[in-house]
Amino acid sequence: MSVGSPLFRGWEVVVGLEVHTQLLTRTKMFCRCENRFGAPPNTLVCPVCLAHPGTLPVLNAEAVRLGLRAGLAAGCTVNLVSVFERKHYFYPDLPKGYQISQYSHPLLSGGSLRVRTAEGERTIRIHRMHLEEDAGKNLHAGIPDKSHVDLNRAGVPLLEIVSEPDIRSPDEAVDYLKRLRQLLRATRVSDGNMEEGSFRCDINLSVRRPGGAFGCRVEIKNVNSFRFVHKAMLFEIDRQIDAIEAGETIRQETRLFDPSSGRTKPMRSKEEALDYRYFPDPDLPPLVVDPALIEEERRGMPELPESRAARLVASAKLTVADAETLVGEEALADYFEEGLALLETIPQSAGGKGRERWTSFILSEVLRELNRRGEAVLSGETSAARTVPLIVKVCSGELSFSQAKEVYQTAAEEGTDPLAIVSRAGLAQISGDGELLAFVEAVLAENPAEVEAYRGGKDRLFAFFVGGVMKKSRGKANPEKVGEILREKLGRTS
Amino acid sequence: MRNPFFSSMAEFAAGRDEGRFSIEEVTRYFLGRAREIDGTLHACLFLSDNAINRARQLDNRRQREGAPSPFYGFPVMIKDNLEIKGSPTTCASRILEGYRSLRTATAVRRLLAQGAVVLGKTNLDEFAMGSSTENSAFGPTKNPWDLRRVPGGSSGGSAAAVAAGIAPLALGSDTGGSIRQPAAFCGVIGVKPTYGRISRSGLVAFASSLDQIGPFATGAEDALECLVAMAGQDPLDMTTVARDPEEMRRDFDRTSLSGLRLGIPEALFGEGLDPEIRERIGEVRQRLVGAGAREEPVGLPHSASGINVYYVLATSEAASNLCRFDGVRYGRRTAKAGALREMYEETRDEGFGLEVKRRILLGTFALSAGYQEAFYKKARKVQAMIRRDFLEAFTRCDLLVTPTSPTPPFAFGEKTGDPLSMYLSDIYTITANLAGLPALSVPAGRDKNGLPVGVHLIGPPWSEGRLLKVAGEISRYYDPGLPPFHAMSAGAGGVR
Numbered sequence: 001m002s003v004g005s006p007l008f009r010g011w012e013v014v015v016g017l018e019v020h021t022q023l024l025t026r027t028k029m030f031c032r033c034e035n036r037f038g039a040p041p042n043t044l045v046c047p048v049c050l051a052h053p054g055t056l057p058v059l060n061a062e063a064v065r066l067g068l069r070a071g072l073a074a075g076c077t078v079n080l081v082s083v084f085e086r087k088h089y090f091y092p093d094l095p096k097g098y099q100i101s102q103y104s105h106p107l108l109s110g111g112s113l114r115v116r117t118a119e120g121e122r123t124i125r126i127h128r129m130h131l132e133e134d135a136g137k138n139l140h141a142g143i144p145d146k147s148h149v150d151l152n153r154a155g156v157p158l159l160e161i162v163s164e165p166d167i168r169s170p171d172e173a174v175d176y177l178k179r180l181r182q183l184l185r186a187t188r189v190s191d192g193n194m195e196e197g198s199f200r201c202d203i204n205l206s207v208r209r210p211g212g213a214f215g216c217r218v219e220i221k222n223v224n225s226f227r228f229v230h231k232a233m234l235f236e237i238d239r240q241i242d243a244i245e246a247g248e249t250i251r252q253e254t255r256l257f258d259p260s261s262g263r264t265k266p267m268r269s270k271e272e273a274l275d276y277r278y279f280p281d282p283d284l285p286p287l288v289v290d291p292a293l294i295e296e297e298r299r300g301m302p303e304l305p306e307s308r309a310a311r312l313v314a315s316a317k318l319t320v321a322d323a324e325t326l327v328g329e330e331a332l333a334d335y336f337e338e339g340l341a342l343l344e345t346i347p348q349s350a351g352g353k354g355r356e357r358w359t360s361f362i363l364s365e366v367l368r369e370l371n372r373r374g375e376a377v378l379s380g381e382t383s384a385a386r387t388v389p390l391i392v393k394v395c396s397g398e399l400s401f402s403q404a405k406e407v408y409q410t411a412a413e414e415g416t417d418p419l420a421i422v423s424r425a426g427l428a429q430i431s432g433d434g435e436l437l438a439f440v441e442a443v444l445a446e447n448p449a450e451v452e453a454y455r456g457g458k459d460r461l462f463a464f465f466v467g468g469v470m471k472k473s474r475g476k477a478n479p480e481k482v483g484e485i486l487r488e489k490l491g492r493t494s
Numbered sequence: 495m496r497n498p499f500f501s502s503m504a505e506f507a508a509g510r511d512e513g514r515f516s517i518e519e520v521t522r523y524f525l526g527r528a529r530e531i532d533g534t535l536h537a538c539l540f541l542s543d544n545a546i547n548r549a550r551q552l553d554n555r556r557q558r559e560g561a562p563s564p565f566y567g568f569p570v571m572i573k574d575n576l577e578i579k580g581s582p583t584t585c586a587s588r589i590l591e592g593y594r595s596l597r598t599a600t601a602v603r604r605l606l607a608q609g610a611v612v613l614g615k616t617n618l619d620e621f622a623m624g625s626s627t628e629n630s631a632f633g634p635t636k637n638p639w640d641l642r643r644v645p646g647g648s649s650g651g652s653a654a655a656v657a658a659g660i661a662p663l664a665l666g667s668d669t670g671g672s673i674r675q676p677a678a679f680c681g682v683i684g685v686k687p688t689y690g691r692i693s694r695s696g697l698v699a700f701a702s703s704l705d706q707i708g709p710f711a712t713g714a715e716d717a718l719e720c721l722v723a724m725a726g727q728d729p730l731d732m733t734t735v736a737r738d739p740e741e742m743r744r745d746f747d748r749t750s751l752s753g754l755r756l757g758i759p760e761a762l763f764g765e766g767l768d769p770e771i772r773e774r775i776g777e778v779r780q781r782l783v784g785a786g787a788r789e790e791p792v793g794l795p796h797s798a799s800g801i802n803v804y805y806v807l808a809t810s811e812a813a814s815n816l817c818r819f820d821g822v823r824y825g826r827r828t829a830k831a832g833a834l835r836e837m838y839e840e841t842r843d844e845g846f847g848l849e850v851k852r853r854i855l856l857g858t859f860a861l862s863a864g865y866q867e868a869f870y871k872k873a874r875k876v877q878a879m880i881r882r883d884f885l886e887a888f889t890r891c892d893l894l895v896t897p898t899s900p901t902p903p904f905a906f907g908e909k910t911g912d913p914l915s916m917y918l919s920d921i922y923t924i925t926a927n928l929a930g931l932p933a934l935s936v937p938a939g940r941d942k943n944g945l946p947v948g949v950h951l952i953g954p955p956w957s958e959g960r961l962l963k964v965a966g967e968i969s970r971y972y973d974p975g976l977p978p979f980h981a982m983s984a985g986a987g988g989v990r
Contacts, residue, residue: 047596047597051823052596052824053585053595054576054597054599055597088861090817092820096818097817097818097820098817149822275862275863277814277862277863277866278861279814282701282702283732284732285732
């Protein structure tokens with residue numbers, strides 16, 4: 001570890017995360033029902049996932065493949081033999097009365113993820129990843145005196161990813177989750193959609209005096225957004241420290257995060273913990289992985305976020321922070337790269353001339369619109385192919401950068417082709433020497449003292465004059481041309 | 495002949511093809527026989543209302559296209575823990591009240607594809623848990639050889655139906671002896687195949703790692719035909735194995751008694767075995783030796799633990815398999831409204847019978863935290879030793895000969911109060927399930943009370959054909975014939 005742990009009121013926080021992620025398979029884990037979110041209740045079900053008598057589970061090979069891919073991407077060891085077991089409890093959303101999951105012998109062991117926070121970069125070890133099936137959903141809302149059960153989700157393939165207790169702060173936890181989700185998305189293992197429940201998180205948290213023995217851990221269930229993870233952890237850290245400092249002992253228990261109050265609430269104590277009675281599922285022979293399959297997955301592994309960021313730093317001259325921001329939004333990184341390639345095909349912007357402008361455009365304008373409007377803004381009328389011409393116009397001096405931004409915003413808002421807006425608004429940069437000269441002369445005439453100071457060596461005032469001209473032209477002036485004329489008028493060539 | 499038409503599937507096929515009888519006639523005969531005597535026997539839970547129609551359709555198609563298989567038109571009874579789409583499957587349990595199956599069991603589907611006619615569903619111990627059919631929620635089946643005695647179980651209905659001539663063939667399931675023990679008690683052949691030979695898809699699970707479907711028949715060839723038709727890998731059951739079903743027919747044809755090595759586990763012929771059964775089996779052994787086989791003493795040192803191991807593993811799996819009967823999605827739900835927990839408790843309390851509850855409790859206990867090491871996990875270890883014993887024995891012999899049951903059919907109520915003594919009736923059969931081996935029971939004559947005695951053959955994996963060939967040889971000498979009930983019942987049905 002390259003950095004020390006941050007302390008909270010003098011206490012060290014110890015956190016391990018359990019992530020359940022739904023796999024992007026076409027069908028469910030043990031039957032051939034469609035694996036899809038959002039269908040009307042109980043329309044994606046069959047005798048197997050409804051646990052009718054006489055039905056047997058048949059393992060989905062695609063789920064195994066995706067599990068392997070995720071594991072290899074995180075540097076896990078593949079266990080060539082793994083075992084599906086039954087985890088028993090009664091609940092209406094669990095049709096068989098047991099969940100099929102891997103317990104003593106998971107598909108994948110070990111592995112790790114690099115995280116970075118304000119404190120620096122650290123490695124979080126992954127303990128294991130294993131395959132299991134999802135449960136259905138109980139529906140209570142809006143139904144007086146009754147509960148309904150939707151079993152569309154019952155049997156959907158899950159990969160459970162368990163970290164070691166290596167995480168030391170809420171920031172680190174959130175970064176770990178973000179990077180894990182990036183990894184799963186980049187490898188097409190999961191869509192990582194938290195709103196639809198395809199990426200869910202349980203937190204195991206304890207506090208201790210730095211370097212002391214581990215404290216008693218509390219599990220916080222189903223914290224379903226990065227923001228809630230952060231909030232739940234901050235609350236729980238304070239709660240545990242308060243309790244210990246008040247002389248109480250922390251009980252091992254499971255708690256639920258309540259987003260409305262921002263608090264965690266007890267769900268069940270260790271004494272109430274269920275006895276799941278795990279034992280190997282006799283309907284499923286041990287899963288034996290063919291090493292050839294592992295090789296195939298290794299060879300076909302798509303570019304992972306970490307190496308993509310490194311590549312962008314090297315080839316597109318991005319800063320590490322910018323590259324990580326882009327890679328953090330995979331679709332945006334794709335957009336960026338597509339645009340970059342296009343810019344290189346156009347003479348006005350080729351040879352790296354468009355690159356810097358495009359980068360800054362993406363990281364300001366496009367990122368903002370993406371956050372505001374979602375991924376739709378990356379395609380259609382504001383796709384990379386439609387947006388690139390704006391930057392070409394900036395390169396050729398036909399538009400100012402700020403005009404390009406305005407046009408893009410309007411285009412995103414209206415869903416119109418940016419070029420159509422350019423011609424509609426008659427936007428064109430003022431590059432005519434005569435017009436610009438008039439602006440320049442007016443600005444110099446209005447600021448004699450600054451002209452004097454500049455000539456006396458105050459170079460920084462150059463930007464002040466440019467700004468003045470831009471203002472007068474209401475943003476339409478071509479800043480490069482303005483610079484040329486200013487330099488000429490001010491009688492300095494540097 | 496147990497019916498007026500044929501004494502084997504081969505004769506049936508010949509008669510059918512020569513036009514001596516129609517499939518409809520045959521079907522009507524068996525359904526009529528069931529209606530005539532089953533009020534007394536109670537082998538059947540219900541008769542098919544579609545069988546006559548199907549028979550007629552098969553007859554018509556045969557007129558045009560001929561019969562593609564000996565099975566074409568052959569009547570068969572199905573144990574009521576095997577599913578047929580659109581029909582009730584009760585498992586002789588109240589908890590499946592009103593339930594109708596959504597799919598047909600693979601084994602049944604394969605028989606239907608060959609043209610079999612399903613006559614109805616047979617009685618069993620609830621969820622196949624028992625050795626007498628006394629645990630059926632719908633009342634016990636009687637032994638056609640002596641109506642005061644049990645037919646064995648859990649597939650007692652299927653065994654009694656074949657013995658009493660209600661069907662020439664029936665399917666059962668065998669988890670610890672549930673085909674072989676009733677076959678012995680009723681004087682018919684009953685086969686439990688190698689684990690993985692026949693798909694369990696559509697068989698309501700009792701103990702998944704031990705359950706296998708198998709036939710009851712009056713002749714070894716019929717059982718062979720049935721096995722070949724049902725066997726083979728099934729994409730719906732991952733525990734099935736890719737073996738060619740025809741290998742059984744080839745083994746059957748190839749096997750000869752001459753030089754055949756019969757493994758005799760001497761320890762199993764000692765204490766606890768009814769002397770008359772020992773005597774009958776002694777005669778069988780002599781016959782086989784007389785025909786060229788030779789005996790080889792073998793030790794199965796861990797078999798003594800078989801019952802213990804079985805009642806830990808089977809109940810563990812059963813407790814798990816029965817979790818799905820929770821009243822939420824199908825079957826019975828208690829009428830007493832209540833919170834979720836009460837709904838579960840009441841539903842399962844009302845729905846399950848005493849023996850099923852006992853096994854759920856045993857199995858839940860054996861898997862519980864703190865007890866799993868001592869029970870479930872230890873049992874798995876001993877199971878592996880039992881399996882090794884067998885494989886070791888089969889390096890020195892071709893098959894094992896043992897009794898099927900330590901006692902002749904017992905009287906109703908005799909063992910219901912003492913589950914341990916009931917469990918002991920599976921002492922010879924249980925280890926074949928634990929080791930996944932094929933085994934069968936074939937009649938070895940009758941005792942002084944006229945009750946059938948079965949001899950039990952166990953073979954190495956995939957040796958069903960060999961076992962059936964030997965069974966066929968044995969039944970040449972020891973056909974138990976027709977139970978007295980068969981003759982007595984022709985007119986009245988009022989034997990009680």
